[in-house]
Amino acid sequence: MKRENSFLLVLLFGNGLLSAQQLYEYSLDNFDKVVIADEGFETYLYTMDRLAAQYNLQIKVQGEGFRQADSPVKAAIVPPSATSNHLVGHAVDVNIVYNGTWYNSSALGNYSSLPQAIKSFITGCKNAGMRWGGELSTPDPVHFDDGLHLRNKTQYDTLYLLYQ
Numbered sequence: 637m638k639r640e641n642s643f644l645l646v647l648l649f650g651n652g653l654l655s656a657q658q659l660y661e662y663s664l665d666n667f668d669k670v671v672i673a674d675e676g677f678e679t680y681l682y683t684m685d686r687l688a689a690q691y692n693l694q695i696k697v698q699g700e701g702f703r704q705a706d707s708p709v710k711a712a713i714v715p716p717s718a719t720s721n722h723l724v725g726h727a728v729d730v731n732i733v734y735n736g737t738w739y740n741s742s743a744l745g746n747y748s749s750l751p752q753a754i755k756s757f758i759t760g761c762k763n764a765g766m767r768w769g770g771e772l773s774t775p776d777p778v779h780f781d782d783g784l785h786l787r788n789k790t791q792y793d794t795l796y797l798l799y800q
């Protein structure tokens with residue numbers, strides 16, 4: 637796995653210090669494409685990669701992870717109430733290939749029919765503190781995130797205003 641600088645670099649001024657906040661491109665051994673994510677999501681991506689290796693899964697990335705809002709309000713002072721961890725680089729959408737079979741959204745949504753390897757992958761992600769979209773109130777079985785907006789709304793809002 638390796639990490640490269642992505643396209644967006646934001647300089648922060650605070651307490652007299654200058655620091656850089658940026659998105660990175662993560663190339664993971666068991667993912668077919670790079671994922672663009674905030675550094676704070678890195679540990680979760682590494683967990684997904686490690687679990688994929690453990691259970692012999694190939695991760696097929698859908699989209700790029702980080703996403704620009706469809707209608708960004710550049711002058712926003714307060715982020716919109718509609719939250720998505722994709723907007724702050726703390727989510728990724730995936731399909732999963734196991735034993736030659738491709739599991740897309742509808743297949744992943746049929747949890748009881750999934751092979752044990754994929755169930756164990758999902759359980760491992762949850763045990764690491766992630767949310768699986770298949771269990772959200774509006775199910776989105778391809779979606780994995782770290783629930784940043786619930787764990788640390790201040791951090792979510794800060795990142796939103798930086799990246800959008």
Ligand SMILES: [Zn+2]
Pocket residue numbers: 722727728729776778779780
């Ligand atoms: Zn998603």
